[in-house]
Amino acid sequence: MSLPPNHILDRIMARKREEVAVARRERSASSLLGQCTEVAPPRGFARAIQESVQRCRQQQAVAAIIAEVKRGSPSKGVIHPEGEEGFAPEVIAQGYAAQGATCISCLTDRDFFLGDGSYLQRIRERIELPVLRKDFLYDPYQVVQSRALGADAILLIMAVLSTAQAQELEAAAGELALDVLVEVHDEAELERAHELRTPLLGINNRDLKTFATSLETSIRLAKRVEQGRCVVSESGILDAQDLLYLQQQSIHAFLIGEALMRDRQPGEALGRLLAACRAQQSA
Numbered sequence: 001m002s003l004p005p006n007h008i009l010d011r012i013m014a015r016k017r018e019e020v021a022v023a024r025r026e027r028s029a030s031s032l033l034g035q036c037t038e039v040a041p042p043r044g045f046a047r048a049i050q051e052s053v054q055r056c057r058q059q060q061a062v063a064a065i066i067a068e069v070k071r072g073s074p075s076k077g078v079i080h081p082e083g084e085e086g087f088a089p090e091v092i093a094q095g096y097a098a099q100g101a102t103c104i105s106c107l108t109d110r111d112f113f114l115g116d117g118s119y120l121q122r123i124r125e126r127i128e129l130p131v132l133r134k135d136f137l138y139d140p141y142q143v144v145q146s147r148a149l150g151a152d153a154i155l156l157i158m159a160v161l162s163t164a165q166a167q168e169l170e171a172a173a174g175e176l177a178l179d180v181l182v183e184v185h186d187e188a189e190l191e192r193a194h195e196l197r198t199p200l201l202g203i204n205n206r207d208l209k210t211f212a213t214s215l216e217t218s219i220r221l222a223k224r225v226e227q228g229r230c231v232v233s234e235s236g237i238l239d240a241q242d243l244l245y246l247q248q249q250s251i252h253a254f255l256i257g258e259a260l261m262r263d264r265q266p267g268e269a270l271g272r273l274l275a276a277c278r279a280q281q282s283a
Contacts, residue, residue, distance in 0.1 A: 008074045009208070012112050013160055016136050029141050035148040036176060045103055045130035045153035046179040046200050049253050050230055052102040056252035062277045063243055066132065066232065067096035067270055068105040068257030069123065072114035075211050080261045089119040090126040095267020096260075097127045100274050105132040105255055108149070117149045124150035132181060136160055140172040153179035156196070158189040159208060170196050181232060190221055201229045202255065205236040215242060219249045240276035 052064035069089045072078045080087065093104050106123055107115035115135075124131050133151035137143065138161060146154050154173055156166050166182065173180050180198040184190045185208055193201060203225075205217045213236025222231045233246050234255040243254060256270075263269035 008112070009160060012074075012109070012136050013138065015111055016138060016142075020139050020141055023145065024141060029144050032141075032144045032148045036144065039148065039150050040124075042147075042152040042177045042179070043128070043130040044179070045132060045181075046198070046230075048102050048130050049200060049232070053230055053252045056247070062100075062274050062281070063247065064102045064253040065096075065100065065270065065274070066103045066105050066253070066255040067093075067101035067260060067266070068107070068134070068255060069093055069096075069119060069266075070105075070107050070113065070115075070257040070261050073258070074112045076258065078114065079258055080266070081264050090122040092261075092266050093123040093127050093129075093131075095265060096270055097129050097267075099267045099271035101129060101270060102253075103130045103132060103153075105134045105155075105257065107257075108133055108135045117145075120149045120151060124152075130179075137169055138165060140168060143169055143172040143176065143178065147176040147178055151178065153181060153200075155202075156180055156182045158182060158184050158193050163192045163195050166192070166196055170198060183234065184221065185217070187221065187224065190224055194226055199228065199230050200232060201225055202232040202234050204234045206234075215246060218246060218251055222249060222251055240273060240280055243273070243277050244280055 049064050055061035069092050071080050071087055106120040107113040108117045108120055109115050120133055130152035132153045133146040134155045137154055156169055170180050181200045181202050182193045182196050182198055183202040183204050184193050185204050203218045203221045205213045205215055218233040225231055231251050232253040232255055233251050237254050237256050238259045260266040260269045
């Protein structure tokens with residue numbers, strides 16, 4: 001399953017174009033829009049993160065955590081050790097919610113990340129926290145699809161989007177009251193991301209050329225983020241030391257997936273992580 005990183009992105013986006021073509025033949029955008037009216041209104045993903053970050057700055061909370069339901073990845077294969085009951089995304093999300101997550105992220109890509117749109121639907125039916133659809137979006141059809149699935153927010157990855165595409169997708173999200181988390185990996189992508197209006201700016205610590213992660217990426221790029229944006233550090237955050245290190249650099253929001261999903265009880269892993277942070281902060 002392991003492939004060179006750039007080749008993976010090319011293959012993923014080629015597959016997305018095939019998926020969207022098939023989905024359009026099976027169901028029109030207007031039909032999906034009709035389904036959107038049957039879904040409960042979005043629950044304020046950006047607001048939840050911003051309020052949690054504010055509490056962190058006032059030392060009333062440990063960290064704003066977007067806890068991710070992630071079954072696998074192209075570089076690591078299957079991540080979550082499943083029991084006899086199989087993969088239960090809604091149970092994982094409930095565990096995250098019980099242990100202090102601010103929001104949930106759900107992978108919906110099937111072929112490369114072993115996700116599914118139904119996972120997001122099942123999560124949203126069982127928990128009250130806002131849910132991010134994490135996938136490789138490039139077409140406004142996918143934005144409507146995200147709202148129909150019940151997403152409260154979408155991820156826009158600048159590595160696979162032109163600035164014009166990202167702006168088009170953000171506008172489509174706005175029409176459906178969806179929030180946007182825009183993700184960057186380097187200075188060039190950050191400069192383009194500043195053309196978007198979303199307050200949420202995710203910095204992915206993973207190098208797309210080597211797949212290695214470095215927290216220094218968040219620290220370096222966060223210094224260049226426009227005032228008024230909320231930085232979310234993504235990837236490579238493994239333990240309380242990592243969280244506290246980033247918090248010392250005034251980064252208080254984090255998207256964490258693999259470090260939690262490798263545990264049979266991801267919610268409990270989150271609880272231990274946050275407890276360790278509290279213990280170190282009070283030491």
